[in-house]
Amino acid sequence: MFMPNVPVGQPVPGFSEKDLIKRSASSVPEPARRLTEVAKLIDISKCIGCKACQSACIEWNDTHPEMESFQGTYMNPHDLTPNMFTLMRFNEWTNPETDKLEWLIRKDGCMHCSDPGCLKACPAPGAIVQYSNGIVDFVHDNCIGCGYCVKGCPFNIPRISQTDHKAYKCTLCSDRVAVGQGPACAKACPTHAISFGTKDEMKAEAADRVKDLNSRGYKNAGLYDPPGVGGTHVMYVLQHADKPHIYNDLPDDPKISSLVQAWKGAGKFAGLALIGFAAVASAAHAVFAGQNKVTKHDEEEGEALTGKDA
Amino acid sequence: MSEALRDTDRLDPNRNIEHRTMVQPGDAITPGTKGTPATVKRYGPLARLNHWVVAFSLIALALSGLALYSPYLYFLTGIFGGGQTTRWLHPWIGVLLFVSFYVFFAQLWRANLFNRDDLTWAMRFKDVVAGNEERLPEMGKYNAGQKFVFWGMSALILALIGTGVLIWQEYFAVYTAIETQRWAALLHAAAAIAIILIWITHVYASIWIQGTMRAMTRGNVTAGWAYRHHRKWLKQLAGLRRKTAPQANAVEHTKAAKHLGL
Ligand code: HEM
Ligand code: SF4
Ligand code: SF4
Ligand code: SF4
Numbered sequence: 263m264f265m266p267n268v269p270v271g272q273p274v275p276g277f278s279e280k281d282l283i284k285r286s287a288s289s290v291p292e293p294a295r296r297l298t299e300v301a302k303l304i305d306i307s308k309c310i311g312c313k314a315c316q317s318a319c320i321e322w323n324d325t326h327p328e329m330e331s332f333q334g335t336y337m338n339p340h341d342l343t344p345n346m347f348t349l350m351r352f353n354e355w356t357n358p359e360t361d362k363l364e365w366l367i368r369k370d371g372c373m374h375c376s377d378p379g380c381l382k383a384c385p386a387p388g389a390i391v392q393y394s395n396g397i398v399d400f401v402h403d404n405c406i407g408c409g410y411c412v413k414g415c416p417f418n419i420p421r422i423s424q425t426d427h428k429a430y431k432c433t434l435c436s437d438r439v440a441v442g443q444g445p446a447c448a449k450a451c452p453t454h455a456i457s458f459g460t461k462d463e464m465k466a467e468a469a470d471r472v473k474d475l476n477s478r479g480y481k482n483a484g485l486y487d488p489p490g491v492g493g494t495h496v497m498y499v500l501q502h503a504d505k506p507h508i509y510n511d512l513p514d515d516p517k518i519s520s521l522v523q524a525w526k527g528a529g530k531f532a533g534l535a536l537i538g539f540a541a542v543a544s545a546a547h548a549v550f551a552g553q554n555k556v557t558k559h560d561e562e563e564g565e566a567l568t569g570k571d572a
Numbered sequence: 573m574s575e576a577l578r579d580t581d582r583l584d585p586n587r588n589i590e591h592r593t594m595v596q597p598g599d600a601i602t603p604g605t606k607g608t609p610a611t612v613k614r615y616g617p618l619a620r621l622n623h624w625v626v627a628f629s630l631i632a633l634a635l636s637g638l639a640l641y642s643p644y645l646y647f648l649t650g651i652f653g654g655g656q657t658t659r660w661l662h663p664w665i666g667v668l669l670f671v672s673f674y675v676f677f678a679q680l681w682r683a684n685l686f687n688r689d690d691l692t693w694a695m696r697f698k699d700v701v702a703g704n705e706e707r708l709p710e711m712g713k714y715n716a717g718q719k720f721v722f723w724g725m726s727a728l729i730l731a732l733i734g735t736g737v738l739i740w741q742e743y744f745a746v747y748t749a750i751e752t753q754r755w756a757a758l759l760h761a762a763a764a765i766a767i768i769l770i771w772i773t774h775v776y777a778s779i780w781i782q783g784t785m786r787a788m789t790r791g792n793v794t795a796g797w798a799y800r801h802h803r804k805w806l807k808q809l810a811g812l813r814r815k816t817a818p819q820a821n822a823v824e825h826t827k828a829a830k831h832l833g834l
Contacts, residue, residue: 287643385640386655406655408640409741413754422741427656521754525761530642533765540769544776547701554703555782556796561609564795567810568601568610 273441277393284392286384297395299461302434302445304369305471305499306509307480308455311336311350311367318450319348322435344423347371347432348447351510368498368509369447369456372419372432374398376492379518380431382526383414389429396461396495397434405429414526416491416516434495464497471499490517593685594712595808602792610795612809614713614787622676623788629669630771636662637764663740670733677726683713684723689804690716710803721774728767735760 281297282290320327325345333340336352348371355364378398381390389404390411400411400420407427411420420429435445443449444458457467468485475483484503487493498512506512598619604610615623636658639648649658689709693700693716699707700717708715714722737744738756745753778784783797798806 287646385643385646387643387646404655406640406649406659407741408659409739409745409753410640410757412741412745413739413750413757418750422745424742427659427742519751519754521751521758525754525758529762533761534642534644536765537768537772540772544772544780547776548780551701551703551780553782554705554780556794556800560800561794561796564797564799564806565604565610567799567806568603568612568795569810569813 275440276442277395277440281393281395282391283394284378284381285388286381286386286390288387293394295394297393299394299396300434300439300459300495301396301461301464302374302448302496303457303459303464303468303499304496305455305457305468306366306368307471307475307483307499307501308453309350309367309369310453310455311352311365312452313350314450314452315369315447315456316346316348316350318446319432320346322438322446323347323433325430342370342419342421342431344421344425344428344430347430353508353510355508364501366501366509368512370419370510372398372434372496373417373488373491374432374434374495375416376494377518379414379416379491379522380411380420380429381414382518383410383522385410393436395439397436397439398495399433399436400429400431402426402428414518414522416513416518432496461493461495468497468499475499475501486512488513488516490515593682593687594805595812596679596683596713599713599805599809601795601806601809601813604795611792612795612798612806613792615791617791619676619679620788620791622672625672626669626676629665629672630767632665633662633669634764634768634771636665641761641764660742663736666733666736670729673725673729680722681726684719686716686719687712690719693717705800710807711801711805712808713802713805715801717773717777721770721777724770725767725774728763728770731763732760732767735763 277297281293281295283293284290319325325347327339327343327345330339332338337350339346339349342349348369351368351370353366353368355366356362357364374396375398376396378390378392381392381398384390385408386404386406389401389406390398391401392398405428407422407429409420409422409429411429412418412422420431422429435443435447438445439458445456448456448458457464459467465485465487472483472485480501482502482504484500486498486500486503486506498509500506500509500512502508506514598613598616600613602611602613635648636652638645639652639655639658640646640662646655649655652658652661689711692709693711696708699705735756738748739745739753739760748756778788781801783794784801787793795806798809
């Protein structure tokens with residue numbers, strides 16, 4: 263997909279606070295307008311594992327991943343980190359049908375879920391926001407570093423910095439998208455394995471790619487846009503869409519864990535209600551039963567037992 | 573029990589099992605004089621200090637925890653100087669609570685063992701709530717309700733430190749799977765609610781039963797209070813005093829002597 267260069271002059275951001283549809287631990291008013299949903303499409307069948315996207319991400323976001331040692335695969339660093347928002351994960355997979363080796367390289371990173379578990383779990387008002395174009399962004403000024411988002415995310419994406427104790431992940435280059443640019447990783451990709459556009463465009467493009475892959479023998483090729491999290495704004499074209507897990511444990515059917523639902527669900531209100539009830543019941547008991555007082559008789563008996571010295 | 577204790581048993585018939593599980597080191601009667609009523613020592617200064625450390629930590633933990641528990645209570649982070657501070661401070665106060673509570677535990681557990689009277693007490697809970705203490709069995713240093721608070725807190729503090737460490741992002745998050753942490757977060761929140769409920773009961777009881785608070789402020793209670801609420805404990809102490817303090821022999825001529833069958 264063609265990516266225009268940066269326009270000259272001071273660009274006006276295309277979306278802002280006013281376009282929020284979700285805000286962690288708080289509510290937002292219904293926005294006056296709805297932006298068109300955007301999406302990044304990662305075509306795994308086209309990826310050559312060059313990691314230009316990783317480099318572009320580091321450069322654009324000005325992160326500083328540590329120099330690490332060889333882990334036995336091309337993957338580097340060893341995992342997503344607060345300084346590495348996207349990571350190429352390599353898997354050598356033998357296709358049982360053809361007995362041929364397939365090199366599955368997945369660009370891991372935030373999926374920008376429609377139903378984001380990170381946002382659901384976050385206790386800090388406004389630390390995680392979702393814009394009506396689908397981008398899920400972390401607002402570092404509001405983040406307290408508790409790591410609840412890590413527990414909420416079905417894709418194991420957020421990472422908490424040990425330096426400033428704030429959560430980091432891919433922003434979908436919200437700052438670039440706001441001024442009409444595509445994500446840095448998409449722009450850097452030499453094979454156009456990463457494209458960016460409206461979600462509908464990306465679905466159409468994926469459909470074309472799937473048709474092509476089908477015609478070349480990948481009968482299970484398909485689009486990964488998991489419905490369990492309401493669909494995502496980062497989607498994959500998979501050669502083997504019937505088994506996402508072969509792509510370095512991409513979840514087959516991701517959804518927000520039922521434990522997180524229970525933790526963040528109606529139970530919270532039940533807990534507060536119980537505390538309120540206990541307080542009210544105590545007060546009511548005090549009013550109706552009166553204090554339990556020591557009587558004159560108790561005093562006399564007590565004195566008798568303890569024996570006056572004088 | 574050690575040989576040494578058994579020796580003392582033989583020397584002092586009052587040091588029977590019931591006595592050992594009811595009367596604690598430092599508990600003693602201070603006889604009244606003309607004008608000042610008799611009092612009974614219940615907690616020494618260090619035990620009281622420790623109690624208030626536990627109490628302070630529990631309240632601070634409840635406030636800082638509830639701040640993250642519900643968006644409606646997030647404003648409570650203001651007490652601690654903001655969200656980031658609340659996040660790192662809470663687990664450290666948890667460690668303080670754990671240590672101070674278990675020092676307290678070591679001192680009190682023996683007197684909190686359940687016995688048959690506790691069952692009777694619990695079955696007549698209606699009379700407990702109504703304050704009809706004459707219909708309840710005589711109690712040792714602690715009644716069944718106090719014992720329930722004691723063991724409930726002991727268990728929940730263990731659960732809270734266990735689950736709390738698992739979700740302590742800064743130091744321990746890397747050691748456990750995310751699924752384990754999800755369990756821990758859920759159980760931590762549930763245990764927190766349970767301990768807050770117990771805490772409300774505990775505080776309320778100490779207000780409702782007039783004259784209780786001074787046990788933790790001044791360290792002693794009046795003889796009348798001890799007679800009304802913990803009569804068995806008072807009788808044990810009175811008996812002990814008679815054995816060990818010859819100058820208090822006058823006790824034999826009191827009603828107490830009849831009570832004790834002396
Ligand atoms: C005993 C040691 C304890 C430890 C190590 C501990 C640790 C933690 C940690 C690490 C968190 C996550 C937030 C943060 O990082 O600050 C947390 C949350 C919380 N803690 Fe504790 N805690 C302890 C005791 C308690 C106690 C005694 C209470 C209640 C009186 C309590 C109530 C809470 C609540 C309500 C939350 C929020 C749970 C939620 O967000 O659903 N904690 N605790
Ligand atoms: S660490 Fe995650 S869950 Fe906690 S405040 Fe920051 S963004 Fe929210
Ligand atoms: S992938 Fe994880 S971090 Fe990204 S939006 Fe979904 S839940 Fe949040
Ligand atoms: S969209 Fe931006 S932040 Fe996300 S992986 Fe690509 S370059 Fe990095």
